Amino acid sequence: MSTTTVTDTNSTTAVAMVNVQINGTWHKFPKGTRMIEACRQVEAQVPHYCYHPKLSSPGNCRMCLVEMGMPPRPAAGTEPEKDAHGFAKIGWSPRPVIACANTVADGMGIRTEGKLSEECRRGVMELLLINHPLDCPICDQAGECRLQEFSVEHGNGESRFREEKVKKPKNVDIGPRIRLDDERCIMCSRCVRFTAEIADDPVLGFTERGSHTTLAVHPGKRLENNYSLNTVDICPVGALTANDFRFQMRVWFLKETKSICTKCGRGCNTEIGSREKEVFRQSPRENNDVNSTWMCDQGRLDFHFVNSEYRLTQPLIKVDGKHFAAAWKEAITKTADALNSAKPEEIAIIASARMTNEELYLVKSLARSLKVDQLDVVPRTGGADNYLRADDLNPNSNGVRTILGIEPGSKLPQIIENIRGGNVKVLLVFGENVMKAGLDAADLQKVNFIAQSHILANSTAEQSHVVLPSSSYAEKRGSMINVTGRLQRLNQAIESPGEAHDTWEILRDLILAATGSNGLHSVDDVFKQLAGEFEIFRGITLRGIGDQGIPILQTNESVPILVREAERKKQGIIVG
């Protein structure tokens, strides 16, 4: 056996490389690579249903059967016959093997094309469809269904099945957020494995047997853990659908925007599915340094406020105790005037750790030019769940620490006390409802002027003299630093409603009105300034952050789900 040894760039251990022929061409792969991954790497796609790199491989769907061969053992004293490339000739096995669970070996040949592999796929496709309801026109999965996809590529085009189909339960309520259609289920067991292996909540299982095998929950038990909707993502067919998304929109009309979740400090990488001005769904996007391929239901479903009827859509100014719609210029000017009329020590700014780095930087610029020292954000903690959720429920506390230079919440009690004591004349609030942060209406009555920038009409807005409607996370571009110190980027999926402005623009205008020009034209410019000022961002551009983020801070946070994933990967249970 000829094996060469190279050093894995990620570790000091040497990984043996093996020669593998795929569809006639020889390649080198690290020993232990699954056949399916080797094929993927050289763009020989192997269709599959049950295989998922983050889950154990039961090898049950049989869709990834491929033709495989090894050099036959030469007779004693003879040299193996060589091919044109000097490799031993391959003896092809008449029996196909699954590419998902088998690993490559030196001298191995794989054919993902050709009669045997193609016949296997056609056979499996036909058998998967005979008892399937073929209800694609009303199926939510249509358009992103593996059955459809592979039918086009590997289907028979005809079926002689004319028996009665097996009847199974339909529209089964298996949990608060998910519905099950058992007739669509192809028994790949991905969801069963996810609940058992990742979510530690093995409430899903198969009942009955043979062709009658049925995915089920036990009566009286529910699939309701906070990660349940991941089963909908990994379901390759329309068996599991999300109540939240069912019948809402055909998937082919959705625009997918890569972004991050802002529900906690983890910053799970996401894709926002939107059409025109509406967000329809949010799903996890793979990032093996952040969230693997998962996200929690809480974070995933926390987007409806974006489409809320309580969105603030135009600037408001209070006249005689009543809010009236105003022009942006008027609202900004009024706020700037209020700021300029007060002494620095009479001004307080309550910002938010939900703001982007760019927004925080502009808040800092504003405070700096006004010489305001009373500046803090509202901390939120208590979210940790031993999976993905971080204890820190704010998405950008590390941005606050880095840019504002303060520990979130460290100054807030003093600011609140000063407000209560009537020592704050002008209060600026960004992205927070201070009525939920320890202040009440009576406290706010003591402040001469309150301006709030927010996206929703809330009780602070009601108390504010100027209300500045801003943009939600789905409507803006910007960066945040998650709890593990990773700089990540939000991208704009939809336009803000009405006249709502991007928060950075509001801040820019305010700074301009209060202190003079700052020459910023885009949020990228803001980041450029930020990077010029803070060593940690040096050399990075907002664009350069990319879709996977950049680690910029050392923190002691580890991600429980990733720790366990690494362990399973080490044991060879998963590909990872």
Added chain:
Amino acid sequence: MIRFRMDVPGELEAKMDEVITHYPVKRSAVLPLLHLVQQHFRHINDAAVTWVANKLGLEPIQVLEVVTFYPGFRQSAPGKYHIRVCRTLSCAMAGSYELMESLCKTANIDRSHVDHHHPIAVSPDGKYSIEFAECLASCGTGPVCMVEDDFHEAVAPEKAAELLGKYQ
């Protein structure tokens, strides 16, 4: 749905506790525990599934998966005497379908509603229940059947009444 209360007598639970010691991993005791439940209660209902799951520290679905897989576990009450007639080739060649028909006729059992999910038919008086079983591994002496745990070989269809007569 009427559910019986799951009153597990101390003696039965003691047997279960003993069986659990046979295995290094508790989950292995699922089958033996279900057998003990079925022997005592005659069938295994939802309450029993949950009870066994709790006993072994499992999710109820993990027990239900097993109960529904094996035809040896009954999810509905059988008759006082449960009959299993071998259906598979050698017995069928020796007349097991005729034996089934004859037994049903004798016990007044209607099998017309039997399907994959409901394999058992019960006589109106509740005295007998019957189902086909796959190969009972006595192919040389077919047709064979089991009445409860008793095994009967070479049961000619015309002997059905005689056989049932032994179980009153």
Added chain:
Amino acid sequence: MSVESVQYLPGKQPHARERRLTFRNVDRAGFDPSIECYLRDGGYEQLHKAVTMERQAIINEVKASGLRGRGGAGFPTGVKWGFIPPTNTKPVYLICNADESEPGTFKDRYIMHQDPHQLVEGMVISCFAVKASLAYIYIREEFPEAAKILEKALDEARAKNFLGKNILGSGYDLEIYIHRGAGAYICGEETGLIESLEGKRPYPRIKPPYFPAALGLYMCPTIVNNVESLCHVKHIIAMGGAEYAKLGTPNNTGTRILCVSGDVQRPGYFEVEVGKVTMGEVINDMCGGMKSGRTLKAIIPGGSSAKVLRADEKFKLKDGRELGIMDIPMDFDTMAACGSMAGSGGVIIMDDSRSMSWVLNNLNAFYAHESCGQCTPCREGSLWMKKISDRIVAGNASPSDVDELERLANNIEGRTICAFGEACSWPTQSFVQKFREEMKAGTKSEIEDRIVAGETELAAAGLVG
């Protein structure tokens, strides 16, 4: 062991061509399943001998004996034992596969009922050899009586220190427990059995990586052997591997039990030296021939999964021999060369009164019922084949439905996790190939039109065509 002439019950005298080893005490006059009776007959002497032997020496004897597993696959038992990784530090388990459920096979039942201590002794020796200190007898639920008899036998063996702590002063500890199945053919597949014993649905595991000898029960090395195989181990220790290997024929050594059922005068079980009797001798001499006025039509030679042989077939072997069905010696290799398998030793004889469509339909119903449902081809295909053959039997099929059956079986064979894929497709493939005309004779070509209509419907649904 004494070679005194053994008396058998009236009418149960073994045939002169038999060589009773594991069935020596089956139907034996004056023999009962108690340990006292077994000990009077020289029982547990081989265990006494074995515990003084080196473990590797026992394994070597079993290897030398050439014993091939009697459960169906015919894999060499000693070689299987040798697959336990030499560097293993985990517990080793041994499981006796007493899930006898291959249609046509009825041998283990008699050993367990009538001679349970032979199994226990064979098991203890085997456990000692592979260093297992915990073992299970996985017995099918439909054998309640056998389970009780074995429980009693284990208690008796325990009381005599053939089991338990420090067996016969050897320092070796072993416990054996009975584990009852619940009616699933798939539990005869060793990795399905292991999953079942772990309290899960008996879904067979993928191999690689889950070869039981390395990653078996609780992911520990596990040896799974059939009842009959384990009983042979006792006799191999008694005779020595080399001597045992003289029984039978080369590469098909020892004795095995043939279970004959179906349309013969006297169905029954016969323990013969492997390959020393032919099919014709089994049918005509041992079973008294076909029923009067009937002629042989077909034989399933090794349990229902084995491919059917047609009475008038001629088998050309590589060595130049041409055999008729009656000439086939009952061994693993020749049966394989004839395109079928010796399997579990279950021989099902069918005469000219049998409809082959009806027979195949019966088997298809069995496999559709027993498919575990894990792999797509077998789960969906087994029931589809049953449904088609239902229609053929009901006279509601077209001639092309018969061909369709074969096409379907070809889509299952070799494409599943376990050998059930073959088990369920081989009957269909062989019955259709060998009795195509007969099967088509019962179909109606006018039904063909309806198939076209069916396709049109599917096309209308937007999925095909």
